[in-house]
Amino acid sequence: MDRDPGPARATLKAARAARAASLDEWLTGLLHDAPADVALAAVGSHARRELTPGGDLDLVLLHRGRPDVAEIADRVWYPVWDSGVRLDHSVRTVPEARSIARQDLKAALGLLTVRHIAGDRAVVDDLRAAVLADWRADAPVRLPELSALCRERWESGGELAFLLEPDLKEARGGLRDVHAMRAVAASWVASAPGEPVQSAHDLLLDVRHALHDATGRSADRLVLQEQETVARALGLPGADALLRATAESARAIAYAADHLWRHADRLARRPRPAVSGIARGPAHGVGRHGAWRHGSDRPRGGPRTARPGGRAREIERRPLGDGAVEHDGEVVLARGADLGDPALILRVAAAAAQAGLPLAPATVARLAERAALPPVPWPAPARDALVSLLGAGHAAIGVWEALDQAGLIVRLLPDWEHVRNRPQRDPVHRFTVDRHLVETAAGAAALAREVARPDLLLVGALLHDIGKGRGGDHSVTGAAIARDLAARLGFPAGDVAVLAAVVRHHLLLPETATRRDLDDPVTVKTVVAALSEVPGRERETLDILRALATADGNATGPAAWGTWKAGLVSDLARRAAAALSGGTPPPVPEPGPEKLALARHDGAAVRVAGTRITIAAPERPGLLWRAAGILALHRLAVRTARVVSSGAGTTVLDFTAVPEYGTPPDPATLEADLRRMLADRLDVAARLERRARSVRPRPGVTVPPPSVRLVDDASSTATVVEVRAHDRPGLLWRIGRALGACGLQVRAARVDTLGAEAVDVFYVVDEAGRSLTDPAALSSVRTQVIAVLR
Known part of the structure; x- marks a missing residue:
């Protein structure tokens, strides 16, 4: 992700800061002569100084039981209403606000970031301290509630990174997820979101700001007709660049959120240590800087988990493969793993995918920082590990995403950068180009037994759309790229030719089956002629193309694949196979x-x-x-x-x-x-x-x-x-x-x-x-x- 926001984005950030300062000054003036036991506080986006032009102003008037508080409130609310600013307001004593926060999850989330604006600062400080103390004490109950709330939102909002018109706030990977992550950090169960998440959050906030400026409304859905305007406001070259930037940010947030919730769920199931006579805080128990901090590898034996009574035991380390072990539900490097081994990155990733486990973020970071990359051409163990990773099916997707977030995929496959986060301006497609390729490979893993060479099917599925976004026919361009990449991966010349043919003709069967008369002899001859590019391996290539058509269609979406189309493709493949029949099986090898x-x-x-x-x-x-x-x-x-x-x-x-x-x-x-x-x-x-x-x-x-x-x-x-x-x-x-x-x-x-x-x-x-x-x-x-x- 680009860490330099550029002058256009810097202007937006400065505008939000100036607006926050101006609002604070104005509101302070409205309450300039308030009694000593009354205070005005902000919650929500204004409390975080992130209020965008269409955002609501969310204020709480706090007091210590004053009977005349309604009159004081009117001196604030009416001028705000008269100004036309959208206002969400409440009047509470500290005990009332605290009680509501313990009963209402959304109210608690807002009050976690409460910020003093005017009046008696001690009143706001008392409320903040009480809400935070309750939040930490109630974490075993509140965090599962927050997790369920997030998942409900993801189900209704979809995944921001892959939507053509995403909701910047509510969709998975959106701004709400960052707010939830900060709330979990406030419970001392996890660290605060790191710099990648903060950068991603800032980009989405800038997009939301520019969208509100462009529309004059508070809507958070980035609709197609506004994307060019928003892109220009952010200094981006166009709508595609905007969608790529939002996709990259959303995926960084979603990846971090997935890890955080796994960590929180594990801790929720784990007995907590008994700590007598010590206030639980960041350095004790589940501390922000303590032994259970998420995303880090604990030295000298690894993290411990607590037993009742405060005694601890070592978390079991279970070998999964050469260089990889399972540790506390994640895959980490084995002690003594050879970081100079050029196959280590992919072998550890394959072990994680085959076991259905995530890679520990600290392990991914260590691999990205210190592990050797395969030389060119790749040695066979590295290539085999890549195939094993892809062969794990859908379990490989999360592992691939972890490598991608660390920048390892583009280092392993440089051409991946061109399709990474690339949007597909076709509502039939559910994913960006890169995610579609990984989804297709995952689907192909289930069809590997239908072909003679599962490795070529899996790699062909991963590369079949690698030529998209470069102009011209992406199949022709992709075939040339696939030829270079296959040689880079160390495949022999014959396999390189098959992979290039698979990428070149990955649409041959579905397009021919749906656009030509299958009873016309020319139709089958066309298919056979295309397969002649790989003499001696025509039937092998045909079987790969048939399986790839199924995996590609399913990964694209329900509108792209169905029983009817599958039947046509299967019929065409059978006819082509019959036309190719008559060869002899490979001879049985004789001993040397x-x-x-x-x-x-x-x-x-x-x-x-x-x-x-x-x-x-x-x-x-x-x-x-x-x-x-x-x-x-x-x-x-x-x-x-x-x-x-x-x-x-x-x-x-x-x-x-x-x-x-x-x-x-x-x-x-x-x-x-x-x-x-x-x-x-x-x-x-x-x-x-x-x-x-x-x-x-x-x-x-x-x-x-x-x-x-x-x-x-x-x-x-x-x-x-x-x-x-x-x-x-x-x-x-x-x-x-x-x-x-x-x-x-x-x-x-x-x-x-x-x-x-x-x-x-x-x-x-x-x-x-x-x-x-x-x-x-x-x-x-x-x-x-x-x-x-x-």
């Missing part, structure tokens, strides 16, 4: 000569070299899944697995496996366990069951259901079983065991983990070495595999 040499050495051998594990042993049922079980026991996540037969009674297994978190296991210990498995001296099943029982499921985190498909005509000698599921420890073990329970042998396999998605293909035969043809047997295989996945 070095692996066969290893196998011939002594008939059964194991080699562990870093993340590469190679096993050669005589053919026998269950070898794949038993070996996968050993890797799972050693907390290794299988990224790739290849199973091939030498044709001479020997099977070669080639795994790539990485630690789930922390350091890798001792190679000698892993090799010893693999050899014990080969010698049938290790009960893999029992040990895996014990580990599974120790893993605590995390409530509220949902993933798409698994998919098991028996692929017709993919092989003439085996039955091909394709399994797509959310990756988790021991997944390959469970699948293989289910296939073994069906009496099947795995003749060959290709196992890949793309981000958070496992894409496993097994070529299986029965005990006689034949493929399955009986429909009942095929159905049984599918049922049993799905059962173990669920």
Whole structure:
């Protein structure tokens, strides 16, 4: 956000300050001869010196029980009414005002910022002290009420950042949210809003001021016909720049509010420490500068939570991945995390999204300040972490927003700056361009099992509108940008070509399906001709485009996608797939000569070299899944697995496996366990069951259901079983065991983990070495595999 408000905005701020001073002087004159026990105070925007031209003047006349207070009040109210200023007024004793504040939440919020204007200052000071004391004492009750009030307002007002005609005050991310955050800070449960929120608040206040000047009314909705005028008043080049500025401010406020309410909700559920003989204040209990201050990482062991009686216990730290742990409901850096690791930022973000947890703001700030960025081209671990982040689905949106607020997204993907907060002047779209891209990627995660390359679908979804706002056809411009970005991310040349084609033709299916006659042969030929840009990968690209069309339509809004359009796109994709049919499946990989040499050495051998594990042993049922079980026991996540037969009674297994978190296991210990498995001296099943029982499921985190498909005509000698599921420890073990329970042998396999998605293909035969043809047997295989996945 631009920290320099510019001369136009500085003029608006000066005008508000001058008006506040002028009003104070005028009101003081109206009460110049008031008795010593009477005072005039401001609440609301005038108390904060933020009164805009259309704002109401909110005043309270305070007294200590004077019988003639009505006459004194008339000397103030009538001149104000005669001036034409909109006035909200009340006359109260201090006990009356205090009592009302304890009963009425909105009255309490106003009185938290009460400011003396004229008369007896001690009366106002007494009221302020009493209201603040009550507010802090009643925080366990009042803060949940305030939280509910905010959520009701968000539901009715929508999200300011994504509205074409936003309400600057009431919508989510608007001025009211900053007022609520200040109220929470007044309870000593959280710190006051920081500089980013204050800057965002000032921008929205300036927009509101300029809107009131332009319309001469008190309305707070920034309607389309006023946006150019307001933009000029703020020194901005036009309405789009105005909407981008308001969106950026609103998102900064909404992000801070989300964290604050999570923090407040956690503290509301936590027993508060007993503090005897000490007034509770900022340095005690839930203090503004105490151990529970939100947004900070407590040194020497982390924050503590209180037990009844004032004793404290350490909050549990649960590992989530390499470099990331869960701590008090948020994800923070693990002790000793390598800030020089170029994949750390994305790996920690992916761990948070996959766990359905937010990133701690202090952790995000530390990553932004000190963590290394991936070199160009990105190494594979950084690219995989990005895919894993996107593959978390809608849980990735909040994590992405946290990285964006810290400026990390534009540092990772420089072209993102051009679409960041860019409005879409189309009421069909629900979001700004950047948020639409993230929403599309989140929706694509649920469709990842419908394509051969989920990673290309997810990255293609993230980039499909990256060319918007640059003039010309955004698909053509975006394809060129996507080509550069894909190379930056380290994709090989063939994948770069697919991603460029996906971005170039992301509207091909929906536009063709809704604008052309599907029965005309030219329609399908047009689609096939476009796919020919990626020779040899036409069907793969077609499947990605079909899934992307669904995710893009759903992310755009209900007006852009429905059953009718989905049916047309699906029909066109089927026709195009039929036109592309006739190819052969990729050949089953053969073992390299070095692996066969290893196998011939002594008939059964194991080699562990870093993340590469190679096993050669005589053919026998269950070898794949038993070996996968050993890797799972050693907390290794299988990224790739290849199973091939030498044709001479020997099977070669080639795994790539990485630690789930922390350091890798001792190679000698892993090799010893693999050899014990080969010698049938290790009960893999029992040990895996014990580990599974120790893993605590995390409530509220949902993933798409698994998919098991028996692929017709993919092989003439085996039955091909394709399994797509959310990756988790021991997944390959469970699948293989289910296939073994069906009496099947795995003749060959290709196992890949793309981000958070496992894409496993097994070529299986029965005990006689034949493929399955009986429909009942095929159905049984599918049922049993799905059962173990669920």
